[in-house]
Amino acid sequence: MKVLAYHTFNNDAFARHLKYLKNHYTSKKIDLLNNRLLITVDDGHISFYQNAFPLLKQYQIPAILFIVPSLISTEKPFWWDELIYYLGNEKGAAELKRLKTIPNEERSAYLVELRNASKKPILRQQQLTVVQLKEMQSTGITIANHSFSHPMFDQCTEEELREELKKTKAFFKEHQLEGYDIFAYPNGNYNELAEKVLKEEGIKYAFLFDHQINKGEINAMRISRLSVNDDTPLWKLKFILSGWHSKVLPLRKRIFGFLKK
Secondary structure, three states, rough: OOEEEEOOOOOOOOHHHHHHHHHOOOOOOOOOOOOEEEEEEEEEOHHHHHHHHHHHHHHOOOOOEOOOOOHOOOEEEEEEEHHHOOOOOOHHHHHHHHHHHOOOHHHHHHHHHHHHHOOOOOOOOOOOOHHHHHHHOOEEEEEOOOOOOOOOHHHHHHHHHHHHHHHHHHHHHHOOOOOEEEEEEEEOOOOOHHHHHHOOOOOOOOOOOOOOOOOOOOOOOOOEEEEOOOOOHHHHHHHHHHHHHHHHHHHHHHHHHHHOO
């Protein structure tokens, strides 16, 4: 099974992706672990509703949208966008890389300090609304679980993990959304504790972000996904789906790493 993972949608190439996938892979119904291909989307950026959702309806292709409930129906920004806003592209990118590797409590405290120290206006960002989520759910989009506030799950305590999932479950129940038990690890980060807590809190399927194709018997708690963008050229999408890209990418990284030494 091949699972594509997208994020934002601001490019016309996505329509070409769907036309190709419609003819070669997709079905009209999501059957987890049994579809030849799944389209998944992380974070719930507003551009999904504005640009991708109409195309998915047009081509009658289902998809799974992993949302961050703490942001729904607000103008709160994604925390990684705040870093770029306050620090600029280069420094923000470096800090983002660092924050993904430190305990969640320290990451949260850093963000609070960054907001308070800045003289810039508070960053506001249009987010999806509950009404939009229900509209999409009624027309073939599975609204699923990307944690309540998007921390790195391998950097959370057990208490933090359970709190994230309990708040998310309450949100899904309150708004009659159906995909709480389908989960995507934020940034793909996971460990044994996170997997244990997920199972105990009612998660049946968990998706990684490892740029691999699922082969053989699939572990429902470690479903691999292929990273793509809305502007990925069609030739590259085909290359990614072939499986060769997953083989070449690690080799390319090793070669570049060697050359930098």
